[in-house]
Structures are given as C-alpha cells and as structure tokens.
Amino acid sequence: MLIVSHKKNEKNSVFSSLFMPLKAAWGIIMKLLVPDLYSYSLDEILSVLIQKNYSIVPYHGKPRSFYYDPVFQRNMIQKIEEQEIDVVFSLQFLPILSNICEKLKIPYISWCYNDQINRLLLSDSVFNSCNFIFHTDSKWVLKLQRLGVKQVFYLPWAARTIKREQICAISSESVMDIAVFDTGNSEALRLYIEMLTRLDRRTRGFLDGLIQAQGSIYGFNFIENVLNDETLSFLQKAASLPVLRGSTADMAELYAFQILYPVVTKKELDSILRNLEEEEQMHTCFYSSCFLEHLKHIKQSDLPTDSSVFRDIYINSKINLLIAPREIQNGIPVQAMDIMGCGGILMTNFQNDYLQYFEPGTDYIYYESTDDISDKLKYYLQHEEKRIAISRNAFHNIMQNHTFELRLEEMIDLLNLN
Amino acid sequence: MKILFFKSNIFMQEDWFETLKKAGYDVDPVTYVFTDYIKDDFFAKKFRKRLQKISYDAVVSFNFYPVISDICREFQIVYISWIYDSPIPHFQNFDSPYNHVFHFDKMDVQEYIQKGYQQIHHLPLAVNTERLDNQLTALTQKPEYYHDITFVGNLYTNRSIQARNFVSSDYIQGVLQGYAAAQSQFFNHDIVGELIKKSPFINVNAFSEDFPLEHLIRSVHEEATHQERKNILRKLSQYFSVDLYTSEEVCDIYNLHVHPAVGYYTVMPDVFRHSCINLNINYRTIRSGMSARLLDIMGCGGFLMTTPQPELFDYFVPDEDFVTFTSFEELVDKCNYYLLHEEERHQIAMNGYQKVKGAHTYEARFPELFAFI
Numbered sequence: 001m002l003i004v005s006h007k008k009n010e011k012n013s014v015f016s017s018l019f020m021p022l023k024a025a026w027g028i029i030m031k032l033l034v035p036d037l038y039s040y041s042l043d044e045i046l047s048v049l050i051q052k053n054y055s056i057v058p059y060h061g062k063p064r065s066f067y068y069d070p071v072f073q074r075n076m077i078q079k080i081e082e083q084e085i086d087v088v089f090s091l092q093f094l095p096i097l098s099n100i101c102e103k104l105k106i107p108y109i110s111w112c113y114n115d116q117i118n119r120l121l122l123s124d125s126v127f128n129s130c131n132f133i134f135h136t137d138s139k140w141v142l143k144l145q146r147l148g149v150k151q152v153f154y155l156p157w158a159a160r161t162i163k164r165e166q167i168c169a170i171s172s173e174s175v176m177d178i179a180v181f182d183t184g185n186s187e188a189l190r191l192y193i194e195m196l197t198r199l200d201r202r203t204r205g206f207l208d209g210l211i212q213a214q215g216s217i218y219g220f221n222f223i224e225n226v227l228n229d230e231t232l233s234f235l236q237k238a239a240s241l242p243v244l245r246g247s248t249a250d251m252a253e254l255y256a257f258q259i260l261y262p263v264v265t266k267k268e269l270d271s272i273l274r275n276l277e278e279e280e281q282m283h284t285c286f287y288s289s290c291f292l293e294h295l296k297h298i299k300q301s302d303l304p305t306d307s308s309v310f311r312d313i314y315i316n317s318k319i320n321l322l323i324a325p326r327e328i329q330n331g332i333p334v335q336a337m338d339i340m341g342c343g344g345i346l347m348t349n350f351q352n353d354y355l356q357y358f359e360p361g362t363d364y365i366y367y368e369s370t371d372d373i374s375d376k377l378k379y380y381l382q383h384e385e386k387r388i389a390i391s392r393n394a395f396h397n398i399m400q401n402h403t404f405e406l407r408l409e410e411m412i413d414l415l416n417l418n
Numbered sequence: 419m420k421i422l423f424f425k426s427n428i429f430m431q432e433d434w435f436e437t438l439k440k441a442g443y444d445v446d447p448v449t450y451v452f453t454d455y456i457k458d459d460f461f462a463k464k465f466r467k468r469l470q471k472i473s474y475d476a477v478v479s480f481n482f483y484p485v486i487s488d489i490c491r492e493f494q495i496v497y498i499s500w501i502y503d504s505p506i507p508h509f510q511n512f513d514s515p516y517n518h519v520f521h522f523d524k525m526d527v528q529e530y531i532q533k534g535y536q537q538i539h540h541l542p543l544a545v546n547t548e549r550l551d552n553q554l555t556a557l558t559q560k561p562e563y564y565h566d567i568t569f570v571g572n573l574y575t576n577r578s579i580q581a582r583n584f585v586s587s588d589y590i591q592g593v594l595q596g597y598a599a600a601q602s603q604f605f606n607h608d609i610v611g612e613l614i615k616k617s618p619f620i621n622v623n624a625f626s627e628d629f630p631l632e633h634l635i636r637s638v639h640e641e642a643t644h645q646e647r648k649n650i651l652r653k654l655s656q657y658f659s660v661d662l663y664t665s666e667e668v669c670d671i672y673n674l675h676v677h678p679a680v681g682y683y684t685v686m687p688d689v690f691r692h693s694c695i696n697l698n699i700n701y702r703t704i705r706s707g708m709s710a711r712l713l714d715i716m717g718c719g720g721f722l723m724t725t726p727q728p729e730l731f732d733y734f735v736p737d738e739d740f741v742t743f744t745s746f747e748e749l750v751d752k753c754n755y756y757l758l759h760e761e762e763r764h765q766i767a768m769n770g771y772q773k774v775k776g777a778h779t780y781e782a783r784f785p786e787l788f789a790f791i
Binding site: 220 | 580587590591592593596599600601602603607609612613617618619645649652745746747
C-alpha cells in the first residue's frame, strides 16, 4: 500500500559518511579466532580469508548466555592467549565476545545480518572500543551511530561463488513455478496469541490495528515508536519479556522486535499463501518446518538444511518468493543474495537497501502489497524472456560486485588490515 | 464600504475587526453565539431587523453560518466568510450566489470546487502584527527567554476515540487507535482511509448517511493528533524542559511543566516571544493549510519548530523562516541544536517575523477578501 523509499542522494550521503577508513595500524600478522556460534556462509568467508593469508583458529563452544558466562569467558581467554590471537571475528555481534576482547584489548570484528539475535546490539557492550561492527541493514548502522557507536559500518551480505554452468536453464527445465520460503517465527506467533488472551479488548484491538497498518507499509518500521508506557504496561502484565543484564533495549523495542514484527511477517506470509492457494494454474511449493493443514493446492516441503539443496531450489524454481522478516527495515536479506547469486529469480517485499545495488525489474522484482503479488507472479510466469534476463542480470551483478571475496576486501579496506 | 461584522466566540475576530476599522472601513459589529447553526428564529428576526434598518455592502464573519447565509441571500447582500476550521463546520446552504467563502486549506478548497462549489477561494489566515509590535519589544533585540521549549494548545483528549465513544466496541476502538498510532508516523500521506476500507475488523458497509465513513476517518485523524501531541510532549520532556500551556487537565511528568491556558491577546504573544523554541504539532484534519498558530508564532517573533504542513512551504523557507521535523529523533536533534545555537535561532525567528509582517497581515488579505464587492 505504501512504500517509504529513501532518495538515492540522501542514502549516498549516509553511505559516504559510513565508509571512513580507520586509523588502526595493526601490522600484517593476522591470526583470527573465529567462533562458529553463527555460521551462515562462514565456510566461504573463512576460505576467502585463508586465501588472503589470514590464519584462522576455529573456536567451538557455546556460552550459556550471550552476555555473561564466566566459564566460557575463561576458556576463550585462555585460547586467545595461548594461540596469540590478534583479532576475534564472528558472525553476529555477541556481547560476551566483545567484553572478552575489550578486556584483552584486541579488536573484535562482527558482521551482522538479519536475525533475531540482532537485539544483542542493544547492549552496553556495543560501546566497547574494541568493536568493529559491520551490518547488512543500513538502518541498524544509523541507529547505532545515533546511539554514539563510532566503529559501525554498513556492509551488505554477499553471495557464494557459483559457476555459470551450474545454473540450469531457468525456464523450461524448472520444476516449480513458485518457491515460497517460510521466514516466519512460530515462537513469536505463539507468544502473541498467548499474550492476546491476557490482554483487555481495547489493547488487543490496538495491536491488531497496528499490525495491519505496519503490514501495509514497506520501507519504514514504526511499531516501537508508538508503543507508549500505558500500552507497554499492559503488554508486560500479559507476557513479560526478560530484560537481560547488559541490554539497553527499551521495552518498546523488545516487544516490537521479539513479538510484533514477527507477527507482521507471519500475517503477510499467510495472506500471500491464501492468495496463491486460489491460483490453481500456478504450481507453488512452500518450504517450511511447519505443515499447514489448510493448504490443499500448494505443495509443501521441509525447509532444507543444506545450502546446496537450497541452491537447487533457487535454480529450479521459476520465481523465488522471499518475504523478508519485518524486523529488517532497510537491509537485503542474506537469502536474497543467495537466490540472485544462483541466477534465481527473486521476488520480494520492498527494502530500501536493494536500491543501492540492484535495479528493480532488472535484477529482481519487488511487490508493493500482498494484493498485487498474484498479478506480478502471473506476469513474470508468462514472460519467460523477462525472467531469463533478470536471472542473467542478477547473476552478473552478483559476480561483479557481491561475492564474498569482493565484500571481504571492502571490509579489510575499511579496517586497514592491508 | 459599509460592513456588518458578525462576531461569535472566535478568538481571532477582534484582530480582523480592528484592522478593518484602522483601514478605514465602516464596520458595525453584531455579536451572537448560536446554539443551532441551521435554524435560529430569534437571531434571524434580530438580524433581519438590522439589515432592514441599515444598508450594508457586505456581511463578514469568521467561519460560515447557514442562518446568516440564508438571510443575506434574502436581502441580496454579499456574505463573506473566512474559514479557519477543517473540515468546514456546519456546512449547509452553501450555494447562494451572494456567498463568498475563503478557506485557509487549499486541499479543502479543491475538493469543494470539484463538488461544484464555485464561490470558494483559497486564502491563508493572517496576523495583526501592528498589535503585536505594540505589545512586544522590538525584535531587533534578542529577547530574554523564560522557557526552553513551549507548546501552547490542546491535547484533544476530548476528541480521542475513547472519549467520544461513538463506537461501542472496545475492541474496535482499539483497532482505530492502532490505525491512528500508525497515521501519527506519517506526514502528507493519509493511510487511515485505506486501512479502514481494507480492514478485516471493520464492516465498511455498516456506515450510513447518519454516520458516513468520512466521519470515522476524520475521527481517527483527530485521535492521531491526540496521540501524537501526548506522546511527543511526554517523550520530549524526558530530554528537555518543556512547558505546556493548555486548558486540559494534564499532570506534570518528567520535565513537563503544565500551565493553564493563556489569553490570545494578552499573554500568548509573550509566551511565544520568550520561548527559545515554540513547538507546533499540526492538527491532523488540516491537510495542507497553515493554522493560525503557525502564523501567530512567527508573527510574535517566536522561533517555530513544527511538523510539516504543505502550505507552509509555499510561503516560507524551511531552516530560514522556521524549522520542521518528521520524526521524534529529528525533533530531539534539532531541539538540541537550536537550544545551543542562539544566534541562528534568533535569525530564523526574525526572518519568519519579517515575512509574516510583509505578506500575512489582515491588511494584506483585504484586496482578496473584498474583491467581489
């Protein structure tokens, strides 16, 4: 219904201010300790770093809390000292790692992508001087800068390198018309439903109205802005969310990010599936860990765990419909990069950061509302030549500009590690 | 030109009346407060007697009164009404050839013209800068400041969805409050209409002539104003000292200091002049026009910090004559900045004042107002 898009020159001025090289001069010895707590595409990232002559020391082990675990802390410090580690590198920002690095006065580099765990960025640890935080969502970068975090940079995700010959012809050999991926959060929906049973009717209506409104708006998240003290007090009584030690998130942010935005995503997905269920001419497969009884026409399949299986789906579907979780305000989801990197056709909800690097209608497609999805899908299913063009354009764009090798070079440039 | 000036309980009317007299117009006042704007036999009898006794070229009033319009039509006298409310209150029997309606909101005017009403014209409101100049010290001297951030106005608690209670279901009231909360995040774009029409919670077919859909949409906008003003002032007072002058009962909270309402002619100019920042949060049903408050603040030499209003940009330059904000974060940043940068702030206030004095006085409006006589 409404898309809030940033003007390109406004965004450029934001981004140009983000790419300020650091003054750190750490020399050329780089031994990286890499915990594998979050590992999406970590193997590819490490492979690139190894090619660039960085020494990688993996670290296995999970803390009991991402904020504080003295045993984990002690063990990691010991490893860092024994191995003479120069830098700790992780996917996602984890306060416990930041605190360790701050204590040892070594840099902590984190590359954050869309995930519920981003809430850990709202913690005191984010102000540690050892941090170099990279985030795939420009809105998060602006938010952290506003809070006073100095060393935070926008860095979109990248795609795995794939050989052109691995990509099958997108059109005639495709098995499925549309692949839809479940990006929802069932736990959040469960919490929401439970919460509603304990709320008064007015507050229930308020949340339902607010969720409907946010669902119709793309490019601007506002739920946390409008949860006032009175509403929050009702929410806390109905479903208390733990406020973790060290967290600086305010209650509005906690409820918005942990419950309400995931509910917006889930409702959007449900609405789209309902529309697609009626389109019997379209062959749709829904990939999810939950089986939906009410879907009769749409095929359902488990969400793969292997990236190569995902790749096959992207390549073998005429259109890949990705509904980005609503907690992502501007960022390009990691899965979107994977889809385009395989030469898959990506159709997704509007996100501002795409416009920096990709051309809508040329590299990917976005929908403006759940109402116009069916028409857009039909159009692109009928126009094979347009799909082929989008596939080629996206793949070419990714290979030229968005591989992990290129992205890590950007990161390194920013960090002055060369 | 002999003018009969109708006065009611409208705060700006004395300024219009006095400036007409000073400009040499032969103006007679008549004062009345309607209880029924459509039919009032007592008033009609008195008014007719007046018009029979004295020959007037025109009758003028702020806002539009159907009873006056009917009688002016009967007597074939031009009736000039200058409207400062949006939507136009008690809008009936509008299409007399003797009516000339001036409305401060361009979007409203365009809509009425599209509906077929030809005698409605766009005209922004005005300020009596001469009175204010006499009342206040010259703006060339930097004023002494009593307040950091001031808001003069209502929170419109009485116009909230809950207070009005025209929707009986608590749940639906909550849904509408949710829509209003969302609307409060957007400027220059109405999302309420679409939300209601596509709502899975509200039966749009249930609306009737007695309670049209437009009425509900308007009410949600009023709720948005109420929420916006309440939330902004409350949150802002966690960062700054904020003074609120209002007729409503509001408790002091954080650093929000509540004062009783102030007189338009007496204390209000001083409040505007002696506040570092005068906050304006537009009333949401006014879609494009400049409210009286915007011009009052600038006409008093006050520094104006406001939510954006389209017509403000037609006549004034942002960051030169006034400052605008579109999010709470931006408001905080700009308050921080302008509280520290006194020179710049004073310059902006002076610029705004000079523009109002140059082009937005009552005298400046007279040629258009009386063009049809």
